[in-house]
Amino acid sequence: MAKTLVLYYSATNTTKKVAERVAQKLNADIGAVQAAQPYTAADLNWHDPQSRTSVEQHQHNSRVAVKTDLPDISDYDNIVIGHPIWWGIPPRLISSLIDHLNLNGKNLALFATSGGSNYDRSQSYVERAIKQNGYNTHVNTGAVLNSDNQVDTWLSTLNFN
Numbered sequence: 001m002a003k004t005l006v007l008y009y010s011a012t013n014t015t016k017k018v019a020e021r022v023a024q025k026l027n028a029d030i031g032a033v034q035a036a037q038p039y040t041a042a043d044l045n046w047h048d049p050q051s052r053t054s055v056e057q058h059q060h061n062s063r064v065a066v067k068t069d070l071p072d073i074s075d076y077d078n079i080v081i082g083h084p085i086w087w088g089i090p091p092r093l094i095s096s097l098i099d100h101l102n103l104n105g106k107n108l109a110l111f112a113t114s115g116g117s118n119y120d121r122s123q124s125y126v127e128r129a130i131k132q133n134g135y136n137t138h139v140n141t142g143a144v145l146n147s148d149n150q151v152d153t154w155l156s157t158l159n160f161n
């Protein structure tokens, strides 16, 4: 039977709750991803143009280090990555996560939670990171999942084994 792993980054637990639901529905294993340097509440203040997230998210193509105690994904066929949307795109640590996971041959799907932004820009961002790494990865169409209905609808679109 195909094996699925859900990995998520969540600063304030919204994505965590959705990731748990996704994992349960997919009968998947689940793991949290952390930033090498954790984000404080002040770091997350989008009203402050000098806050850590405001600066990082506006730096084109930048990388933010992910904590590298990542699970071994070699046994998994399907990888799901969940994250919040920050300034229209995934937190920069998601590209570092993609750099560190060997996604060759995997079936990949991403979702986010957000205050209203859709997944379009995040999808381009993720596809660029996959391309930069030269991975041969099937990337499903990602979605923002802010409700249980959206979770169920999205799961039914996934091309998982």
Ligand SMILES: Cc1cc2nc3c(=O)[nH]c(=O)nc-3n(C[C@H](O)[C@H](O)[C@H](O)COP(=O)(O)O)c2cc1C
Residues within 6 Å of the ligand: 009, 010, 011, 012, 013, 014, 015, 016, 043, 044, 045, 046, 053, 054, 083, 084, 085, 086, 087, 088, 089, 113, 114, 115, 116, 117
């Ligand atoms: C720094 C920062 C930037 C954000 N930028 C956006 C945004 O551009 N669009 C949006 O819809 N929501 C934005 N949000 C809201 C988050 O995407 C939303 O609250 C998300 O569910 C948080 O997930 P988490 O609790 O798993 O961290 C932002 C939140 C933060 C902290």
